[in-house]
Amino acid sequence: MNKVSIKIALAYVGVIVGAGLSSGQDILQYFLSFGKIGMIGIVLLGIMNILxxxxxxxxxxxxxxxxxxxVLTQISSPLINKVIDFTLILSNFIIGFVMIAGAGANLKQQVGLPAWVGALVCSILIILISYLDFDKITGVLGIFTPVLILMIFGIAVLTFWGKSYDFNQLDATAKSIKSSMPNIGFSVINYYALCAMTGVSMAFVLGGSVVRIGVAEKGGTIGGVIIGIIIGTVAATLFAKIDIIKDAEIPMLVLANNISPIFAYFYTFTIFALIFNTAFSLDYALAKRLAGNSKKRTKVFLIGIVIASYALSFLGFRELISIMYPILGYIGIILLIVLVVAWLKEKENIREEKFIRRRMIKLYKRKTDENLEYTQNHKKEFNKLGEKSSVDTKEIKETVKEFVDKNSKTDN
Structure with a gap:
């Protein structure tokens, strides 16, 4: 498996698996509040994440x-583009300060610190990490994801190992939880639309950071599979313990404490790291959108966004999820429709572009290899492929050259 695909996958998971999912609060409100049928919704949600x-x-x-x-200027009409662009800007900002609120709630529940302290620490980290280059940032986004997966599976194993549960009783208890959705179908669509709103800006940037389309496809698919597994495991574990976690702000942390206080502290730190992952991704992508190509302005916008987000985080984590997430989810359905239409429309062009870039990489590798002949015909073919590319000719040539120079030993 290509290392870059794994890196992209883990970074993508880090963007999606934020405060709500790693804490269990999203799953509690959107799915388990419907009882056993909520688990069917979880399966459908996993499939949507993969696709x-x-x-x-x-x-x-x-x-x-x-x-x-x-991307949006290429795949939607000017009017729809403006609507989605404004919605993404708004959702990035809103979910960003919900994440910062989650950081405060996380440390408050486990450590007893005032919520504003945890939120402040998260805010400061977002600003500091933004001064790293993008490769280092991508590494930061994915570093805690494997740790989270191991911890969640550990909690799940200890929850189910040698134990049995009365699922009818659990079903009745789960249905006592208040849901903002009318039925499980709406929950699946609304929640995934929310996930898309959360992750699409940074996912586009992650995709744009690699030249090989095959690598991007694998990275997105693997990321979706990992998210589906995490969601399914979290949901099943929470459902089994619904009687003791239904009123908690950070439900998974309650289960971690049942295993061991020491383990719970490690889980608290991991949740905090993933909250940071999502908050950073959203604020960074938003700052880049507002600043254009100016790195200096990106830093200025990021600092301003973080300060405003910190102030708004005082509204409270659970309350923000129950009010803001459903609204953003309904708006996000427009985005899902646009993405599906664009994919169907561009599918053949994407396949052709994959061949173009693969061939350009091979040709330029030939040019840089002293043991291989690079003829005038090879040069003409390279230039012609650059002209056929969906990306600006000069840009794709430079991108391919930079890729080969940086990864001279990487297979095509």
Missing amino acids: FGRIIVTLGCYYQSDNHQD
Whole structure:
């Protein structure tokens, strides 16, 4: 498996698996509140994560996007583009301060610190990490994901090992939880639309950071599979213990404490890291969108966004999820429709572009290899392929050259 695909996958998971999912609060409100039928919704949600994870990251790679506007201007009408762009800007900002609120709630529940302290620490980290280069940032986004997966599976194993549960009783208890959705069908669509709103801006940027479309496709697909597994495991574990976690702000942390206080502290730190992952991704992508290509302005916008987000985080984590998430989810359905239409429309062009870039990489590798002949015909073919590419000719040539120079030993 290509290392870059894994890196993209883990970074994508880090964007999606934020405060709500790693804490269990999203799953509690959106799915388990419907009882046993909520688990069917969880399966459908996993499938949607796989399909759209592939679509979103691939489109970002195909258009070599530096921010979500690079893709949206290509796949939607001017009016729809403006609506989605405004919605993404708004949702990035809103979910960003919900994440910061989650950081405060996380440390308050386990450590007893005032919520404003945890939120402040998260805010400061977002600003500090933004001064790293993008490769280092991508590494930061994915570093805690494997740790989270191991911890969640550990909690699940200890929850179910040698134990049995009365699922009818659990079903009745789960249905006592208040839900903002009318039925499980709406919950699946609304929640995934929310996930797309959360992850699409950074996923486009992640896709645009790689030149090979095949790598982007694998990265998005693997990321979707990992998210599906995490969601399914979290949901099943929470459902089994619904009687003791239904009123908690951070339900998974309650289960971690039942295993061991020491383990719970490690889980608290991991949740905090993933909250940071999502908050950073959203604020960074939003700052890049507002600043254009200016790195200096990106830093200025990021600092301003973080300060405003910190102030708004005082509204409270659970309350923000129950009010803001359903609204953003309904708006996000427009985005899902646009993405599906774009994918169907560009599918053949994406396949052709994959061949073009693969061939250009091979040709330029031939040029840089002293043991291989690079003829005038090879040069003409390279230039012709650059002209056929969906990306600006000069840009794709430079991108291919930089890729080969940086990864001279990487297989095609």
